[in-house]
Amino acid sequence: MTRWLWRRVLQAVGTFAIAVVLMFVLMRLAPGDPLSRLQEGRPMSPAEVEHLRRLYRLDQPISAQFAEFVGGVFTGDLGTSIEHGLPVTTLLASRLPATLLLGGAAILLNFTLGLWLGVRQAVRRGSREDRTLTLLSLAGYATPSFWLALVLAWLVGIRLGWLPVAGMRDPLLAPDAPWLARALDMAAHLVLPALTLSIVTIAGTMRYQRNALLEVLRLPYIGTARAKGIPEISVVWRHAWRNAVFPVITLFGLWLPLLVTGSVFVEMVFAWPGLGSLAATAASSRDYPLVMGAALLAAGLVVTASLLTDLAYALLDPRVRYS
């Protein structure tokens, strides 16, 4: 197990390094540079352009830029964002909590509600409820997140006035307001974006859970449990579900990075100050340092999530043995 773990960690580090190199090269190969975007609508004099090239070290050969970037990764200095004029690490650190909060809430909703509904569907297989939930979940899965976000913002935020339509907190709420008031305010701002993200991803969890549980419910030991007179709720949740949850762990590993980095549209529509929208605007403006910082974080998340999934399997499923 220890040897396997070391090998797996080394693989993860290798994957991470390859991803980072690829991203650096692809970003530099893409046409247009940060200075060309700055000149959109406001042309600059050659002296100004030259000054900025020097300032952002764009006058250096690509190999020197790469060496500087790699050096920065080890020293924790990822440079200064061209667009924001702030250190990349400061920017990422300031945006990460918002992303983790949104992604965490969406994952929580996804897996609590998704697992519960998936189990209900499996237990009531073929019923009207099963068919209705399948239909609803597939409709949610097929709905584009940006469209759903706009509809929810309009309906719940503007027409009904129940929830805030955008942002992460009310700027008029004093920073020294009671913590409960601040927590409630943030929770209210979180509902719509988290709901949007969950609705479009929950179908996958439900389907996985439903099918996995149906497989397990067919096994002889479940029949034995029922024959022993164990209550049905116990049969489902204690005996069957514990063995049916492993496929969903794989799904968790897949969703984890996606919910952190893949929420660009949702963050944009709800003006959520997270990493997704930051990275998207950075990419379109060719803000190299910020794009690379965000890419580093995203690659790290993907690799870590994948590693954690493998580990979870190894630890939780007694049938799985690694050597």
Added chain:
Amino acid sequence: MPRTTHLVLAAVLVGGPAVRPPVASAQRDPANIVIVTGQQATTPVPTLIEGSQNTLANQDVADQLFLRLVGIGPGMVTAGDRGFVPLLAQSWMRRDSVTLVFDIDPRARWHDGAPITSRDVVFTMGRARDSTIAPRLANVTRRIASVEAEGDHRVVFRFRQVYAEQLYDASFHTAILPAHLLEGLPATEQAWAPFVARPVGSGPYRWVRRQEGEFIELAANDDFFLGAPAIKRVIVRVAVNADARINLLLAGDADATENIPPPLTNIERVESAGHLKLVTVPSSNLGYLLFNYRDPSHRDRPHRILADREVRRALILALDRQLLVRAVLGPYGEVPYGPVSSQLWIRHGAPKAAPQDLATARRLLAGRGWVDRDHDGVRENRRGERLALNLTVPSSSQQRMQMAAIIQEQLRQVGVRLDVVRLEPAVWTERRSAGNFDIDFSASTQDPSPSGLAFSWTCDGPGNAGRYCDRGADSLLFRAIASPTADRRLWHDFLRRVEEAAPAAFLYSQLYVFSVDRRFPEVTLRPVSAWSSLWRWPAPRS
């Protein structure tokens, strides 16, 4: 459906309204204003608004925090010494044709209570004129020879030459910084980081806090020497996405927004909300089709079609620019005469732009040998080359994409084939700078001063991407710039010459449409810095 599901639905419906946060909307305290913008102000500090930080967002916040010596008056006239209003300087006078003297208002104080003196002005202008740290500012203030203090409250500006915009150059490009806080620091932005994080200014509002990626909060400076603002708290909220900005307005979570982006339905949505009003402001935005005089593949050769002035004129006459403006901008735009945005003072009294004239356009093209010989709807010359051109448009501009489709159809009517090439903004700018286009759908943000036209519309202008060159037009422009008075006729001579050469089809000068909550009774928005008069707004209604 089972009972549990019913219960969940009922809880959502009943509990929904209760979820609304404790602080519901911007309207709780009428003395607050929440302005939602599309861009975050990251460095709202004069002399640091350079390069990537040269954004409207930075300028707008800086204008609340820092004062200039004098401000441009309501007429937006940048020439001469009379069209300005006092700010930090209570008065100014001329010693001779190249010397201006400013007297600083002795009541003026920094937000930390220190008095504002001539030392602050000398320090700021020293930073602004240092090309190693502020190349843009150094370039636009290059005609200032020296700035010296005479006592604590008098500053003397000397200029290298006689020209009409001396006062404008001395006052507009930068507001004044506190020397007592910054003098000891190196000039680099990094060294100023603590000051950038919490700027100390002299303006009507002082800095309170920044929530990264969300908002900036400012509070009224009740000791402001020109009068305490009636609006006590200003929140500048960021929502990059236009839909999010409009949603915030409609939901009452914001009181005002900057220019409402296209399509026109966005304006209609805002207009239909009873609590909001629209305010139009002349903008610095000018849209035009820039013709390339040089061959995109061989820059040393003339363009095979567009080097011909008669062809360029024909293309312009084929366009129904009024229709274009009405269709895309509605009542919020006009067809300019020459490269003149709606905020430039020289537009007053200028001739009208030529209307569409298809017959003349066809005649001009035929006269230059462009005839539809094979009757396929596209003209050819004698060598069989088709009258086909590319129009490059940045994909980020919905407005220009809409117009491009109409232009394509209008040019088709005179036998010109136009292919619209939609490019990602960074690629579009790169191709434009490299001269790699036939016709470029440009949109520029102009300075309030017409002398900025030299940047793009002179032979040696660094922003002259189409390689238009007419030494006669250059001399007319430089004569207008060098004139000691604000003489519109000199400028109009230059504009006429440009229109005759037809280096571009000037399509629209835009009016920006702002939206403000109706509880603010008298709203003044300025063309150059929209919110800079906020402190003069009367108290809002409860």
